[in-house]
Amino acid sequence: xxxxxxxxxxxxxxxxxxxxxxxxxxxxxxxxxxxxxxxxxxxxxxxxxxxxxxxxxxxxxxxxxxxxxxxxxxxxxxxxxxxxxxxxxxxxxxxxxxxxxxxxxxxxxxxxxxxxxxxxxxxxxxxxxxxxxxxxxxxxxxxxxxxxxxxxxxxxxxxxxxxxxxxxxxxxxxxxxxxxxxxxxxxxxxxxxxxxxxxxxxxxxxxxxxx
Numbered sequence: 651x652x653x654x655x656x657x658x659x660x661x662x663x664x665x666x667x668x669x670x671x672x673x674x675x676x677x678x679x680x681x682x683x684x685x686x687x688x689x690x691x692x693x694x695x696x697x698x699x700x701x702x703x704x705x706x707x708x709x710x711x712x713x714x715x716x717x718x719x720x721x722x723x724x725x726x727x728x729x730x731x732x733x734x735x736x737x738x739x740x741x742x743x744x745x746x747x748x749x750x751x752x753x754x755x756x757x758x759x760x761x762x763x764x765x766x767x768x769x770x771x772x773x774x775x776x777x778x779x780x781x782x783x784x785x786x787x788x789x790x791x792x793x794x795x796x797x798x799x800x801x802x803x804x805x806x807x808x809x810x811x812x813x814x815x816x817x818x819x820x821x822x823x824x825x826x827x828x829x830x831x832x833x834x835x836x837x838x839x840x841x842x843x844x845x846x847x848x849x850x851x852x853x854x855x856x857x858x859x860x861x
Contacts, residue, residue, distance in 0.1 A: 665830025698740035754858035822850035
């Protein structure tokens with residue numbers, strides 16, 4: 651069976667409950683023994699077959715009782731309410747790891763670890779991101795708020811720059827490290843303050859990360 655023709659390109663901000671840098675990125679166990687995260691992305695360019703996905707925002711909340719690869723995760727997805735029914739279905743297909751080669755993208759990998767998927771919500775999403783200054787803000791009224799800022803030197807308070815390069819990564823090949831904070835009130839209620847965050851330019855197709 652042939653796979654749908656799709657691609658997704660844009661900037662994400664992700665924040666989790668691990669320490670800055672996130673040991674998961676180095677195949678180590680999570681800082682506190684469990685994984686919780688909020689991921690935001692605005693699609694700059696994208697399509698699913700002949701359906702345009704340009705300028706649509708989505709947010710995902712995640713919680714695993716242990717390390718991600720151990721499974722039993724929970725997930726809820728939020729898609730900007732301006733998306734048409736066809737665009738909603740297309741994005742949900744991509745984000746659920748369908749129409750994708752096994753192990754090729756973070757969506758497909760994460761989908762294999764999720765046992766409880768809550769109903770998607772179609773809501774107003776406020777998402778601003780500046781990768782150069784490492785600033786981000788995501789807000790869904792009454793549901794969640796996320797902020798991203800530079801990691802700061804503990805002595806001088808000056809912003810620090812740090813990058814992570816993963817040549818064969820299934821999410822990104824290079825990301826800017828940051829400090830993230832979030833609080834959610836949806837089906838998954840999680841919170842963290844000044845923990846790991848990262849900014850990355852994502853570019854996916856059903857065959858994997860475009861490098």
